[in-house]
Amino acid sequence: MSSYLGFGGIGLHVIVAIFFAVHAVRTHQNMYWLLLLFIFPGLGSIVYFFAIYLPSLRQTRGARAAGRAIRQIVDPNRAVREARDAFDRAPTVDARMRLGAALLDADNPAEALGHYQAAANGPFASDPALLLGLGRAQFATGQYTDARQTLERLFDVNPISREQSDSTLLYARTLAALGSESTRAAFEQALTNASDVAARCLFADWLMKQPDAADRERAKALYAEIVHDARHWPRHAREHNREWLQRAQAALG
Template identity: 75%
Template structure:
């Protein structure tokens, strides 16, 4: 019985890889290899095709970044600074600015983005986003608002992208601008994590309307409920927001 089960398992694995081969336009010869030699063919396909393809998925990239950050947290900044010192191009300056932001140094990051913004790349979308992120991190909300307005002017698609949409909502909230609510709602529609939900809930919890505080509580509860079904990677990525939601629910801040 185990013998026949083993044969069946090999065939199922071969079928799985055959489907992968067909969906990814691999050569038809892989089908022959997989079904003529189910065990050996599957092993070869796994290492030759399937495993390398995983490196290009978003989950694999996030996992790789998380591991790198844990093992060598200063690697990205160190490499970005070395590249800039070797060749101080605008691209290397922008990469250094982003690395400085991720490392928690918005002051130096702002200097690099401002310098880059004075050149021919002044209307580059990535540069404007980095500049706005730096300004927001330093509490320069009016400047961040102006930079984001420029970004949306040169690249209207940025309004529907997660990072700039959320940054815009947070900026309007910090300025107590009337468009903050609509901006948070927009950020929710293009989010790829739970940060917009948690930050919107934080903002709603501070509003005088009881309906807003009830919605804040509901958003916190959604985060906690959804977390029960997260993968380990998703839980690690959203740890801060989950903890904030749990704390808010435990303290009853959203209902007070």
């Protein structure tokens, strides 16, 4: 009796196997997983869970964000410490960039900038990841003119970065800090490339500071879009966009 707890007399282990089979098809797993799940639904489901399903959960944005948050609470200096140890063992450009990124995430942009500048003086000076990290560090330390030059160089050597969310949003924020006439167009481009609501919120923040009443009305509309869309976000999206949602709510409130 206990083996038939599913719907319509279907065994629970069969229902679980069907669930994993759907996951296997959607994620384009090897067909032998389907054979394993349907020939041995109980054992196959256990194997699939640990071999495929659980690792895939850990790779989702929400899982990564949650993992980072937990690590930050339990051991806030771990990422920097590990990156520094790796750089001490092998001071390669990759290790230096990893340390720079960890320092930026730990709100230590001044030290991060030193590492990125050192890396930029070597043969990898045109590496897109290096240029983006350097631009982030320059922006975070208030060196907006340098950040603009770095990001424009990034766009030149890696044209696809003009269509990527991180680089285009950072460029728009840099132009805004410089009071550039190109700020509006840069934010519009960032909106087109956006992977989350940060671009909408930051563009709205900029629009609210403009003298034209139409700009302020559009800013309110962007804030309202964020609050409205948040009603339909899954949990990981709400966590990822929490700062921007709170800012939008405060602006409307």
